[in-house]
Amino acid sequence: GRKGGHKGRARQYTSPEEIDAQLQAEKQKAREEEEQEEGSEGATGDPKKEKKSLDSDDSDEDDEDYQQKRKGVEGLIDIENPNRVIQTTKKVTQLDLDGPKELSRREREEIEKQKAKERYMKMHLAGKTEQAKADLARLAIIRKQREEAARKKEEERKAKDEAAMAGKRLQSLSLNK
Helix, strand or coil: CCCCCHHHCCCCCCCHHHHHHHHHHHHHHHHHHHHHHHHHHHHHCCHHHHHHHHHHHHHHHHHHHHHHHCCHHHHCCCCCCCCCCCCCCCCHHHCCCCCCCCCCHHHHHHHHHHHHHHHHHHHHHHCCCHHHHHHHHHHHHHHHHHHHHHHHHHHHHHHHHHHHHHHHHHHHHHHHC
16 A cells, blocks of 8 residues: 655644644734724724724725735736626617617628629619620520511411412402303
């Protein structure tokens, strides 16, 4: 098994009598300090100070303890963490509802995309884009083809009508003979 204590140091035990003696010495020091404070207050006889000391004894001691508990350089230098976010509550009167609202990156990109689409559609309708020019050329070709097809149909219909009229004339001529 193991021998001894922590990292080679010899263990030191405090006897219960020594602990009791230390506690009694601390209590006696505290009593003496209280008596000295009471004696100095009684000698001045200022009732305001007595009231103040009775009301704020605990808070003054706590503040002093807090100041004394600071370790190292903390007492000399006020150190503040710049990364710590301090939450502050705003009153309704302080809120600025009319001011410009900060947009996120996604919202900004979405708005830009919509504006670009609207600009493109305006130019497209005006016939200034390449796609619009190609569409207009295609439409012109299709119109010409349809006009030609309509002319051909009209000519064929006229030819049929003339043929039918010529056939009827032949029949009427042949019947008249």
